[in-house]
Amino acid sequence: MHKTLQVGDKATRRRTFTETDVHQFADLSGDHNPVHLDAEFAAGTQFKARIVHGMLVGSLFTGILGEDLPGSGSIYMTQNLNFKAPVYLDQEVIATVEITNIREGKGIVSLTTNVTDNTGKVLVQGEAVLFVPWLKS
Amino acid sequence: MHKTLQVGDKATRRRTFTETDVHQFADLSGDHNPVHLDAEFAAGTQFKARIVHGMLVGSLFTGILGEDLPGSGSIYMTQNLNFKAPVYLDQEVIATVEITNIREGKGIVSLTTNVTDNTGKVLVQGEAVLFVPWLKS
DSSP, rough: OOOOOOOOOEEEEEEEEEHHHHHHHHHHHTTOOHHOOOOHHHHTTTTSBBOOOHHHHHHHHHHHHHSSSOOOOOEEEEEEEEEEEOOTTTTTTEEEEEEEEEETTTTEEEEEEEEEEEHHHHHHHEEEEEEEEGOOO | OOOEEEEEEEEEEEEEEEHHHHHHHHHHHTTOOHHHHHHHHHHSSSSHHHHHHHHHTTTHHHHHHHHHHTTTTTTEEEEEEOOOOOOOOOOEEEEEEEEEEEEETTTTEEEEEEETTTTOOEEEEEEEEEEEEGOOO
């Protein structure tokens, strides 16, 4: 049985991206920029240290949306991402999705999707829309 | 030397996502939905076969934007993704980015970011905005 969904429902995951994660994502995405991979190079940039690819951080949302809320069987329609501040390797971040709108008859669910650090500072801000087949009338 | 950028400049990459890619991305993102991983399950869905995670397809853009156009040293500000049609495992897709606007003094470059199949059908449609430090006055 699929869960009932309500505006205001939230789901959260915590994640710390490692050097191994960043190297794997560099190969998968084809983005081998040294700001992600080369500690010495990154030290000389505005970021002062290696940062995680923004799209890898944003990929936390597909896990939460696809497994937790709305959950398995929901279909990604759109994802908007605003990369507001860097995420560093070995830094714990918290990704949260929250339902903001449900169009029951259409099976369309909108959510805010944000990543913060452990002080609550927003690092990635976004919105997602999913088609949720079991809501469609 | 960084290249000169002009509205209308394009860059393209071709990519075929394999089962290994999809399994790696499932672990990186935490999205283990069976529509991506389980051929038998996927055969019973509306898609009829396993599909690549939308966010993995969208990750093609970080490679092109970060390495090719605008290229290394540019900083991702926003990425919007509209997942219009599924991408299947072992299906070749073509990702293209095209500069639509340049704000020279601010160093802000906007691009369309699209993924098509080899007939030109749009599978993922999006826009990206990057900060390009070497354009800033």
